Amino acid sequence: MQLKIKSQEDFWAGLMFIGFGLLAVVVARDYPMGSAMRMGPGYFPTYLGGIMIVMGAIIAFRSTLVQGEKIRAFGWRGLFFLSLAFATYGFLIDTLDVGFVLSIAAVVILSTLASREFKWLESLILAGVLVLGTVAVFIWGLEMPYPLFWWR
Amino acid sequence: METLAEWFPNLTLGFATAVTPINLLYCFLGVFVGTLIGVLPGIGPLAAIAMLLPITFNLPPVGALIMLAGIYYGAQYGGSTTAILVKLPGESASVVTCIDGYEMAKQGRAGPALAVAALGSFFAGTVGTILIATAGPPIAEMALKFGAPEYFSLMVMGLIASAVLAHGSLLKALAMIVLGLLFGIVGTDVNSGMSRFAFGVSGLTDGISFVVIAMGLFGFAEIVNNLEAGGSKRDLLFQKIKNIWPTKEDFKRSWAPAMRGTAIGAFFGTLPGAGPTIAAFSTYALEKKVAKDPSRFGKGAIEGVAGPESANNAAAQCAFIPTLTLGIPGSGTMALMLGALTIQGIAPGPQVMTQRPELFWGLIASMWIGNGMLVLLNLPLIGLWVKLLTVPYRMLFPAIMVFMAIGVFSVNNQALDIYMTLMFGFLGYIFVKLKCEPAPLILAFVLGPLMEENLRRALLISRGDPTVFITRPISAGFLIATALFLVIMLAPAIRKKRDQMTEDPVGA
Numbered sequence: 001m002q003l004k005i006k007s008q009e010d011f012w013a014g015l016m017f018i019g020f021g022l023l024a025v026v027v028a029r030d031y032p033m034g035s036a037m038r039m040g041p042g043y044f045p046t047y048l049g050g051i052m053i054v055m056g057a058i059i060a061f062r063s064t065l066v067q068g069e070k071i072r073a074f075g076w077r078g079l080f081f082l083s084l085a086f087a088t089y090g091f092l093i094d095t096l097d098v099g100f101v102l103s104i105a106a107v108v109i110l111s112t113l114a115s116r117e118f119k120w121l122e123s124l125i126l127a128g129v130l131v132l133g134t135v136a137v138f139i140w141g142l143e144m145p146y147p148l149f150w151w152r
Numbered sequence: 153m154e155t156l157a158e159w160f161p162n163l164t165l166g167f168a169t170a171v172t173p174i175n176l177l178y179c180f181l182g183v184f185v186g187t188l189i190g191v192l193p194g195i196g197p198l199a200a201i202a203m204l205l206p207i208t209f210n211l212p213p214v215g216a217l218i219m220l221a222g223i224y225y226g227a228q229y230g231g232s233t234t235a236i237l238v239k240l241p242g243e244s245a246s247v248v249t250c251i252d253g254y255e256m257a258k259q260g261r262a263g264p265a266l267a268v269a270a271l272g273s274f275f276a277g278t279v280g281t282i283l284i285a286t287a288g289p290p291i292a293e294m295a296l297k298f299g300a301p302e303y304f305s306l307m308v309m310g311l312i313a314s315a316v317l318a319h320g321s322l323l324k325a326l327a328m329i330v331l332g333l334l335f336g337i338v339g340t341d342v343n344s345g346m347s348r349f350a351f352g353v354s355g356l357t358d359g360i361s362f363v364v365i366a367m368g369l370f371g372f373a374e375i376v377n378n379l380e381a382g383g384s385k386r387d388l389l390f391q392k393i394k395n396i397w398p399t400k401e402d403f404k405r406s407w408a409p410a411m412r413g414t415a416i417g418a419f420f421g422t423l424p425g426a427g428p429t430i431a432a433f434s435t436y437a438l439e440k441k442v443a444k445d446p447s448r449f450g451k452g453a454i455e456g457v458a459g460p461e462s463a464n465n466a467a468a469q470c471a472f473i474p475t476l477t478l479g480i481p482g483s484g485t486m487a488l489m490l491g492a493l494t495i496q497g498i499a500p501g502p503q504v505m506t507q508r509p510e511l512f513w514g515l516i517a518s519m520w521i522g523n524g525m526l527v528l529l530n531l532p533l534i535g536l537w538v539k540l541l542t543v544p545y546r547m548l549f550p551a552i553m554v555f556m557a558i559g560v561f562s563v564n565n566q567a568l569d570i571y572m573t574l575m576f577g578f579l580g581y582i583f584v585k586l587k588c589e590p591a592p593l594i595l596a597f598v599l600g601p602l603m604e605e606n607l608r609r610a611l612l613i614s615r616g617d618p619t620v621f622i623t624r625p626i627s628a629g630f631l632i633a634t635a636l637f638l639v640i641m642l643a644p645a646i647r648k649k650r651d652q653m654t655e656d657p658v659g660a
Contacts, residue, residue, distance in 0.1 A: 013586040017327045024334050037616030041341040044604045048334050055327040071585050075380030089557045090570030107557050111550040
């Protein structure tokens with residue numbers, strides 16, 4: 001019998017759930033199971049992982065029976081720049097500790113690059129406005145304890 | 153009337169707490185920001201509360217809760233404005249309002265549609281407030297007698313209900329619940345002190361912050377998805393909204409749907425796992441059924457605005473009943489509210505009402521005041537909200553990103569949280585692609601540790617015998633209700649109906 005995937009969505013969703021379930025079960029093997037009466041730290045995750053694997057398998061198997069949709073293409077541009085914006089923020093404000101102003105400006109400019117309608121001037125103006133606004137609200141208003149610049 | 157006598161001192165205490173200038177200010181700020189967020193598309197109440205949660209860390213508990221509640225029902229309210237004016241529901245509970253509300257606006261009757269939505273919501277909010285005040289104490293008293301098996305079964309019921317009422321495939325929704333429970337396990341096990349699923353990362357020993365999960369799944373993923381959809385054109389329908397007041401005929405048509413909507417909303421709101429969206433859909437379906445001339449629906453029937461708008465507000469309000477009395481949130485948003493309580497150092501549960509009466513009753517009184525403020529805020533200021541709609545998305549999403557970045561980082565001041573949000577954002581985007589609804593996941597994530605703890609305790613008392621869940625009558629009742637839910641939903645006829653209702657009713 002040849003199995004044909006009729007629903008890509010369900011097939012990959014099923015695989016994803018199986019993957020998470022396996023991960024849970026395998027990692028939980030390092031934790032004592034205990035018994036039903038005295039549940040150890042491994043008890044709950046092992047059972048959940050098992051249930052997850054079974055559910056994932058059913059979902060994946062069903063994808064060969066029930067007609068479904070193809071997965072639409074990923075929006076890589078948005079994904080890339082928004083991720084970059086977030087990661088840069090974490091790096092700038094925590095690791096490098098360059099202060100609030102520069103970190104926020106970086107988030108704005110990198111975020112705007114995610115849009116296909118990106119314009120430099122607009123991006124810079126928006127960065128200015130948002131930096132001013134957030135400094136006013138969060139630093140002056142709510143007194144969050146971040147330095148404005150690297151020289152404090 | 154014993155309850156009535158109890159009411160007076162309680163409500164007096166509530167209002168005394170709520171009308172202090174500072175709490176009135178928090179309430180106003182909450183509903184204002186909430187309306188703003190509800191009006192702006194692309195950010196729902198859940199992400200909004202997650203984003204603004206850190207701001208309330210420094211407030212006193214009562215003020216923090218009043219403000220967050222304000223954001224919650226304010227967003228509900230603002231969502232209907234955009235639904236009527238531009239056929240863009242600010243959030244899912246106002247999707248049905250689009251159908252007839254937008255038609256009314258097209259016919260130049262945006263004013264009455266907005267007014268009826270506002271007045272219906274206010275009415276529903278008032279009833280909701282009274283209901284919480286009446287039903288809260290007895291439910292909490294009953295809940296104090298609940299043992300571990302009852303709590304466990306109740307949570308099972310709530311989770312299954314949230315899966316049953318979610319969009320799309322039931323099986324995938326159930327799998328998302330299990331995944332949410334697994335994410336909830338990450339961190340130190342309270343019983344053994346063992347660190348689980350931390351993968352050697354020290355920042356993970358305290359578990360994953362729900363702000364991180366909420367922002368990743370609902371904030372980040374949502375923006376990526378919106379950007380991909382491209383700049384949606386918004387047909388703004390407002391030729392200066394002049395006559396806002398509905399006609400006598402409008403009132404005559406609206407009052408009965410508003411009452412029915414309120415009743416349905418109250419029911420679905422109280423039920424853990426259900427919520428405003430399903431309440432609004434059910435009400436619309438009911439109104440269409442009882443109408444003398446169903447063909448008017450879809451062509452600007454005012455009943456189609458009055459009913460669902462009352463229903464979603466009543467549901468939003470009554471969602472506080474399980475949250476405050478049992479300590480069990482009925483939705484992701486309510487889970488965040490409980491998170492806020494916990495951060496304030498208050499353990500959620502039935503004891504809150506007796507130990508912190510000013511908190512419970514103050515919140516309830518403030519909800520009623522807040523609903524009144526919303527009417528005042530929405531009707532005269534409608535022009536301002538409409539202006540906001542003209543801000544293009546490409547300028548909006550960087551602002552949302554900034555707020556999210558600040559919000560996530562301020563929880564623990566560690567970059568790890570930012571990177572984790574990113575990971576959950578990726579995961580959330582994959583969920584979108586695979587049509588896996590994330591709402592049940594976040595509910596399960598919050599309930600996870602509670603569930604494990606209660607399961608552990610229940611099995612300890614019963615000496616490892618799992619029948620304890622069906623031999624205790626209340627627990628068995630919850631499980632039977634859960635089974636009924638599943639059976640009913642799996643019945644082919646109802647299943648078809650559910651798919652119609654949860655899929656895409658507007659055809660937009």
